[in-house]
Amino acid sequence: NAGVTQTPKFRVLKTGQSMTLLCAQDMNHEYMYWYRQDPGMGLRLIHYSVGEGTTAKGEVPDGYNVSRLKKQNFLLGLESAAPSQTSVYFCASSSGWIRETQYFGPGTRLLVL
Amino acid sequence: GQQVMQIPQYQHVQEGEDFTTYCNSSTTLSNIQWYKQRPGGHPVFLIQLVKSGEVKKQKRLTFQFGEAKKNSSLHITATQTTDVGTYFCAGRGGATNKLIFGTGTLLAVQP
Numbered sequence: 001n002a003g004v005t006q007t008p009k010f011r012v013l014k015t016g017q018s019m020t021l022l023c024a025q026d027m028n029h030e031y032m033y034w035y036r037q038d039p040g041m042g043l044r045l046i047h048y049s050v051g052e053g054t055t056a057k058g059e060v061p062d063g064y065n066v067s068r069l070k071k072q073n074f075l076l077g078l079e080s081a082a083p084s085q086t087s088v089y090f091c092a093s094s095s096g097w098i099r100e101t102q103y104f105g106p107g108t109r110l111l112v113l
Numbered sequence: 114g115q116q117v118m119q120i121p122q123y124q125h126v127q128e129g130e131d132f133t134t135y136c137n138s139s140t141t142l143s144n145i146q147w148y149k150q151r152p153g154g155h156p157v158f159l160i161q162l163v164k165s166g167e168v169k170k171q172k173r174l175t176f177q178f179g180e181a182k183k184n185s186s187l188h189i190t191a192t193q194t195t196d197v198g199t200y201f202c203a204g205r206g207g208a209t210n211k212l213i214f215g216t217g218t219l220l221a222v223q224p
Binding site for chain 1: 114117119122143144146154155156157158161163203210213214215216217
């Protein structure tokens, strides 16, 4: 099992460009999450999904959109990238909500110029 | 909203010294998880605590959950260079029971 995979690993964007980050998991997990990690701020939840076809906002959703068309995939979109979105993005998945472990992908490093 | 703070932000120790990081929540937590992130890596689950006053051990690591379920600590005895990384606590609480990550403690271990 690959666990949680993310593509791309690294990307450079110019301000105003758009892109989509892809997260895939092969553990048949219902729950998936997108976080961003910035120095000194820990991991902040952007959006999450509690099942195929559902999405919900996390702590910092502005400027991002998500879709969960298939259970195994969770896409994070930036419609018009801004320098403030320079960050490391982690996807995670879990089998449940309350007590289950979250399994993280390797991360995507995004630089917006 | 719910906040989870960790102290210290950074600690540098000599190999063999002990290390402790503390996690404090603004609200009562239903449970708390601890994760470790190696430099350049991704967070990896270490342990979960659920009960008030719970103490769990994993070899040289000791995890505690406070009696009021608003704080937690991770203590490493006799650190090794393999312990290097950032340690995050993550607590569930509040109306939505979302998992909120602490700010993390970066541990550096000098051989």
